[in-house]
Amino acid sequence: MKILMLSWEYPPRIVGGISTVVHDLSKRLIKDGHEVTVVTYRDGDVPYYENDNGVEVYRVDNYIIRPNNFIDWIMQLNFNMITKVTEIINKKGKFDVIHAHDWLVAYSAKSLKQSFDIPMIATIHATEAGRNSGIHDEIQRYINDTEWMLTYEATEVIVNSNFMKCELQRLFGLPFEKIDVIPNGISQTIYDNVVKDYDFRRKFASDNEKIILFAGRLVYEKGIQNLIAAMPKILSGYHDSKLVICGKGGMINELKEQVKFLRIENKVYFTGQLNRKDLCKMYKCADVAVFPSTYEPFGVVAIEAMSAEIPVVVSDIGGLNEIVEHGVNGMKSYTGNANSLADSILSLLFNEQLCNNIIKNAKQKVKEVYNWQKIAQDTHFTYQKAICQTMAEKQANQIAQEEAKKTKRAKGEITSLLGFRKRQALA
Secondary structure, X not given: OEEEEEOOOOOOOOOOOHHHHHHHHHHHHHHOOOEEEEEEEOOXXXXXXXXXXXXXXXXXXXXXXXXXXXXXXHHHHHHHHHHHHHHHHHHHOOOOEEEEEOHHHHHHXXXXXXXXXXXXXXXXXXXXXXXXXXXXXXXXXXXXXXXXXXXXHOOEEEEOOHHHHHHHHHHHOOOXXXXXXXXXXXXXXXXXXXXXXXXXXXXXXXXXXXXXXXXXXXXXXXXXXXXXXXXXHHHHHOOOEEEEEEOOOOOHHHHHHXXXXXXXXXXXXXXXXXXXXXXXXXXXXXXEEEEOOOOOOOOHHHHHHHHOOXXXXXXXXXXXXXXXXXXXXXXXXXXXXXXXXXXXXXXXXXXXXXXXXXXXXXHHXXXXXXXXXXXXXXXXXHHHHHHHHXXXXXXXXXXXXXXXXXXXXXXXXXXXXXXXXXXXXXO
16 A cells, blocks of 8 residues: 655654654554655755655645744645655555644645545644633634644544544534544564663662653643652652752743742752653663653553563543553542642652552553554555545445536437427327
8 A cells, every 4th residue: 555644744843743653553564565655844954855664754834934923834844745745646656545644734635635546534632622622712713723624624533642633623624434543653673782771870879769750742731740749748758859850841940930939959860851761761760650641632651661570650531541540550630639649659659569569560551552563554544444444435426427417418318308298289
């Protein structure tokens, strides 16, 4: 099968989680014998074309250096994507399916679908309404409308959790059977040859301190403010603990002020953005990983921690709520509740047997459910559904057109016969 992936990010450009999903899914589909072409944005000095171990990657520029707003920038990117894909199709022939990732490529996906008559599948990784707890201004309304348009134009829609399926049905009124739940995954070899590095660990905490790890963007929806608020209670129960925060984001100064206000500067460490190698090391050095999101469509960071054999604490919301079974493969806390977070974290810090049981069960679940081989097979099945449905619709339209022609001919014959009889009667 010839597959076209449209995404505004692909390694080495990593803005959020879409980049990793497109990369890992494409690599697995290649292993399964499919042809995958990715068209994406060219950021920095990366090549316009590369063969990424079988995945053909084409990158396009965006000629707007100082756009009026982000929407203008995105529209220009879509125009350039359409041009590039048209060029590829003219040289190499049509694709079997177009797989569009999020609203950022919606207009190029729609135009290419209609121009070349190719089935289009859309993955909605998150919604604008979900990220912002509603729609509050004109830009957010525009993005929300574009998301609706993309899901309407798509033959099949993929989401990564049942939470997201319900959200799309609520927001856009999509038919239940049009939405396919396929989780994100993780490489099963990501932590091969990564061991606990004590010298690396000592950069962030003393040997006697247990590391409570947060990894993610420093934005409100990730709930890091609630984890910081939980630290005084955690420290009063387990003094030899240290919160290590990995990531960057717009809330960094606000969070540092919160730490200062609580007078726990010596118990909270901001590492900034870590590269992939150091982040893997950090996971291996941590004692508990905490993901207290207030909105989370899926939560791949929780799977990364589970695969690294760290017990996790998550909010009971969104995809995180589906990944973790409380007390079995992780611990849950009430969303936005610092006391609940502290209680779950302290349970793990004090109970080594609970940690061991959780680690064992979590690793097994990651292996069985969140592996790319299974995910790629499920995605391929969705592609086949879209192709079959498109063919069925074409056949139905063709039959309808033929029936319309027959009806028109029959009406013409009846009209002629009535006219003939009328002329006979007059004669």
